[in-house]
Amino acid sequence: MGYSGTGLKPVHSAVSVVDNYEYVPGTVHLVDLEGDLHVRKEDGNSDIILIPPPSSNPNDPLRWSKRKKQVQFWFLWWWAFFLAAIVNFSGPIYDTWVEVLNTNYNQLNTSSALCFLFLGVGCVFLQPTALKVGRRFVYMLCTFLGILSCTVGGGAQNVHYLYVSNIFGGLAAAPVDSLVEISVTDVFYKHEVGTYVSYMIFALYAGSYLGPVAAGFVVDDLSWRWTFWILTIIMGVFAFLQFFIMEDTTFYRDTNVDDVEDEILSQIQSRTASRAQSIDLDDHENDHGKSAEKVRTQAANNSVDADDSSIDYNIPKRSYVQRLKMIETEYNDPRSWFVLFLRPAFAYFPAVIYSALVYGSQMGWLSLLLVTQSQIYSDVPYNFNASMVGLTNVGAFVGSIFGMYYGGPLADKFIIHMSRKNKGVFEPEMRLWMMIIPTIINAGGLLAYGLPSYYKAHWAWSVVLGQGGIGFAMSASGAITIAYSVDCYTKAATDCLVFMLFIRNMIGFVFTYVFQYWLDACGLKLLTWLLFMISVVINGGFVIFLKWGKAFRKKTAAHYERISRKDFLTRFFPNTKPT
Template sequence: MENQNLNKILSGEKLSIDEEMVPGTIHLVDLEGTLNVKKESGSQSNIILQPQPSSNPNDPLRWPKRKKLAQFSLLWFWAFMQAVAVNWSGPIWTLWTETFDCTYMQLNISSAICFIFLGIGCVFLQPTAMKMGRRFVYLGCTIIAIVSNIIGSQGNSVQVLYVVNLLSGFAAAPVDSLVEISTTDVFYQHERASYLAWFILALYAGSDLGPVACGYIVETLSWRWCYYIQIIIFGVLLIVQLFYMEDTTFERIDRDDLEDKIIQQMKSRETILSAVQSGQLSQERVNSDEKLNAIVSVNNSINTDDDDESVDSSIPMRTYWQKMRLVETEYNDSRSWLTIFYRPFFLISFPAVIWGGVVYGSQMMWLSLLATTQSEIYSLPPYNFTTPQVGLTNFGALIGSLFGMAYGGPFVDWITIKLSKRNNGILEPEFRLWTMIVPTIFNAAGLLAYGLGAAYEAHWFVSAGIGQWLLGFAMSSSGAICLTYSVDSYPKLASEGLVLMLFIRNCIGCGFTFAIQPWLTRNGLKVTTWLMFMLSIIINGSFVVLIKWGKDFRRATKNNYYKYSDPMFGELFKK
């Protein structure tokens, strides 16, 4: 076999790859520094760039870091404001029941409608973004958010809130799926958890700070000004987006498998070194042969992600006005809209995706619990908080979310790289799941502190401070972990996987929003809290199943993964 491999190398043929390729298992670190691949610029750890940037100078992966962060910051603020738009009203539910002569159950229905259209929006807007560009969808959703707030500002019945939440939910849908794809457009796999965690923070920071601002606006002005202020902010944001936000849409034509190339290089080097040791090949021959020397040379790598040498100079850089097009037609997805629309549902048999959707969906249960009960709990005895004070109770969750973002993002990326180095430079997505231990414990403890603290009329700091801090940490960190794990498990189906996960998440959120008020009415806050505590242990604690059998699940879905990874699979309208 060694002789055959050596002959193939000398004749320029590719070696046969007999190693099992499991989706998600990749070489993340070049421990010996011998691979001829692009690596992190200035890195001393030889982290391999996954995916590899193309030779096209317009590839978003080639953007300078400063530009990446500037565009990321704009998108982060957009996501933050969309989260505010759908979650700010919790402190004034008691006021609305009097103003609109409605029940809490009717307000819960308005929230459930929001969840429904968050899910519908994910399914419809994702293929639209792939065909017409991310920029087109972000601008369109900003306009819809403005219209939604205009209608809300003139509302005089709970039925108007139904319409407002329908539009707001649809406009905010990209926060749940498209912004994550925009992140993978410009950042590499070893950075992924850090930046996804920032977007998870945008979701929870908007959900926590929106009610705080709402309380003070209502006290000093009126609840209608909550809508007016959002109209102003979204209006300014629309202008900035029009002239500054660039599209990250980029269809990668080169679909060669990087992992296959890496294994080819490793096997070729091993074969040549073995041949030299056995005397089949002389060291002089290796030194004099440019091709053989390149294979075995140490540090034979491109140690930068924006190297000029690998750029195709025949492709012109886009002009400013080309970058500011409303509709992307050059680098958009070549498939039909309908194909992109239904492809996510092919992944229904992928355990990592379903698990990610269920765990992320459960976080919406706890978020919905806070949003729908805070006004009832804190505006009544023994607390008797004013509307601004009810809003301030969200600061506990916000601070917890900040800590959770740091844990679920940079820390998870760091621990994943460390474990990959210990594993001969090979990353297994399950490495990320070890970090679920802390969010699982904190989530369960936070539910008990929040629910039982309020039920037993403990000091407000027990429920609003300790309980919401723990819940904020758990929701922020676990969301980033489960999303990153699922994307890492099936990297070529990242977009489809995110859409299905978020569809599942919003279905769970919608169902729970309908159920929470009858549940509280029937069982009371104490029993409901204990039941939710047990649910959180079971759902979040299920990560141990994937640590044990996650790779087996990925191996079992290997054939379907490679079949579905063909971008034309399922195409009904072939050109």
Template sequence: MEKQNLDKVLSGERLSIDEEMVPGTIHLIDLEGVLNVKKDSGSQSNIILQPQPSSNPNDPLRWPKSKKIAQFSLLWFWAFMQAVTVNWSGPIYTLWTEEFNCTFMQLNISAAICFIFLGIGSVFLQPTAMKFGRRFVYLASTFFAMISNIIGAQGNTVEVLYVVNFLSGFAAAPGDTLVEISTTDVFYQHERASYLSWFVMALYAGSDLGPVACGYIVETMSWRWCYYFQVIILGAIFIAQLFYMEDTTFERRETEELEDTIMQQIKSRETILSAVQSGQLSQERVNSDDKLNTIVSVNNSINTDDDSIDHSIPMRTYWQRMRLVESEFNDSRSWLTIFYRPFFLFTIPAVMWGGLVYGSQMMWLSLLGTTQSEIFSVAPYNFTTPQVGLTNISALVGSLIGMVYGGPFVDWVTIKLSERNNGIMEPEFRLWTMIVPTILNAAGLLAYGLGVAYEAHWFISAGLGQALLGFSMASSGTICLTYSVDSYPKLASEGLVLMLLLRNLIGCGFTFAIQPWLDKSGLKLTTWLMFMLSIVINGSFVIMIKWGKDFRRATKDRYYKYSDPMFGELFKK
């Protein structure tokens, strides 16, 4: 076999790769610096770029870092404002029950409608973005968010809030799914958690700061101005998107799988070195043969890949980059095919687990949003509307720390564990970091619920409890999203849609259930039940660490079948 492999290497034939390829298991680090693939050009120059940038100079992966950050910042602020739009109203629930002559349960139904259409919107808008471009969907979503706020500012009944939350939820849906895809469009795998954590942070920062601003606006002006200010800010964002935001849509047409290419190079090098040691091949011949010498020697020129750019392909003009509908790099499949493909993934454990864990974070976010006015505006706290809003500051502080933990720290841990694993990354490496969020989530629920039930100092609930919940929501959301995308990279878009649909269905169900649950069980028992629920759901990461790779191996055939772009296509050309 070794002689056959040597003959193939010398003749330039491809070797047969008998090593099992498991979805998500990749070579992330070139420990010896010998692989002829594109790598990070910065301080971490041994990290293999996943995915590899194409030769097209218009490839978003080739954007300068400054441009990536600038476009990313605009998208982050858009996602932040969309989170504000759907989560700002918690502090004025008591005011609305009086002005609209409605109950807290009716207001919770309004919030649940928002969750429903966040999920429905992700299912409908994601294929629209793949077919017509990300830019088109972002602009349309901003426009409908403005319309929803204009309607809300004129509302006089709780039924108007139902309409507003239907429109707001649908418009904000791309903030839950499409921004993650836009992130993977321009950033590499070893950067993914760091930048995804920023978008998860946008969700929680908007959810935390929106109520704070709401409290002060209501005190100095009126609750209607909460809507007007959002219209003004969203209008400015719309103009910036219209003239500055570029589309990151890009269809990659690799002729060869990167992991297979890496395995070919590793096995070819091992074959030559083994032949030299056994005397089948002389070191002099290796040194004199450029091809053999390239295979076994350290390649110091691969950190920069300017030579791989096809300069015959023209750079797009400004107006080509600013067109409303993407027609060059858009998905060639039918809209219907893209629409229903996520539902094939109900049998993929990593996706279902990610949706469950991320959905549980929406339960705690809904808990804070729907109960804070009811809890803190009455005895023994008797907070004013601005003070109720200020309780969200501690959740924001926790979210900021959780963003750093769930992003840069998780990326760092993953790289270090990959180095110890001969440069091979397993997606499960990320899951070891779930230990801390699992513990702090449970502790935060106890502090928030029992602190109020026992009439402890407000800091126990509003300060410590919300900070711990903010940390766990921001960090665990990033971890489970990144784990799922890493496990099945070719199904990233479909997986995110399904996870976010599951997340919002869970959040919707919890929002409907929380008030009857509190009324029937009381705050103490409800808190202990939620504590146990969080331990079970978040603690399930242990199952994925233990059997996650087995699940990926068992679903390998389904993964390759579903990742075929034309799988399920009904209207073939």
């Protein structure tokens, strides 16, 4: 980054050094330590910089009130929770299906594998659709796909019905893996994203763990078909509420993080030059301190939050009815659907690949629980019925609660603390220090689940320590690695998420498809040790990024700049409306 003219305005480039500060993708000023930067901050007394800054448009979701943000977020959270339950509740029913549908575990695992396959395929097609026609349309479409999935499953006469049900279920739940994270970045700032992404990942795992708990009781008290009928009713209610409550967060931004960082660097350079000049003219420290304080006071008065004074009132604010329209054409992405569809294929950054492997390997642990629970706990010495098998998931659920807090709010507090120590500059790798504990607990949880089950030890070992540890690590590491990849390549966040989650779900598809064959060939003991080693190698990869992560970002900066350009690929597929 060079400087042109006398105004010291930064000229953007992929990698730059200003006053011993090296800028590469993902490196940003998150904290204004001296309080004199003319940038938008969290509130009147905070030194946390708002990234991205809210626009002057009154319809910008970043300008929503805190109450409205919370209402919309938690409605989406419950929607994601029940979609996750639809695709993961069936573990306690496996033994019943083997008997009444005349099938076997391999066919049932194939059914679940199809769900993961279409989770991956769904996010590839639904993500660009959401960017073109709005999040609201895609969320409502997927609600109806969820209803269709449960209707087919409830009327199942053989395993092929379950195949179809899981295909629709995978498509319906695809946004839970990708689009909900983008919706989070639509309404929350960088220093908040980790927290709310962790909440969304918790919704995914909470639905996956509590779905089987409820299913077990429904099977025992009613029948396995009622597991589908109850979910059909719940999603029907959601479809009604969605129409009146869920608003669209689609908002195409011209301003990006690099523009903000350029402006901050320009101010820092100007401040440095001004202070040097002041020292040359007057060597009295007291006078200089008063001058600096005056600068900070003036900047604080001018640096306002997303308040009314910065709103462009020439732009009409939408009415309630306008905010409920199904198709968004005003604030959608102007680029062609095919451009948006193809862009994720170019998001093959090291940080994204690592995050995909961490998140994808979790499908292995989820498959371990899904495939083995019924086989382990329904057999001697436990002899659990369906409801008791389902209750074993409470261990993973409780663990995921702690993991959610650790990987979200605690991690966000940690990066703010680290940024303060780093002169206000945030480096994405700061977040990866939080991977130490989940890496250890993930490996220990796999051993605590598989080995006591193999040796027929008391169920508390595998449920409390095993599933609890697995639940904690999955929830924490998922939030940390997703936030890390978004931190590294913010301008290409949606492309990185689609790339990462497609890889993750393909890993889940392979894991689930082969898991029973793998278990039969290796036995539970050997398989547990193999999964233990896989977890250590993949999760432990954070050490590589702690040492070389910034170097990777620096080497990929040119490619990042190229694919982040708004005209990337548009010469092949022209924009559908003027930018």
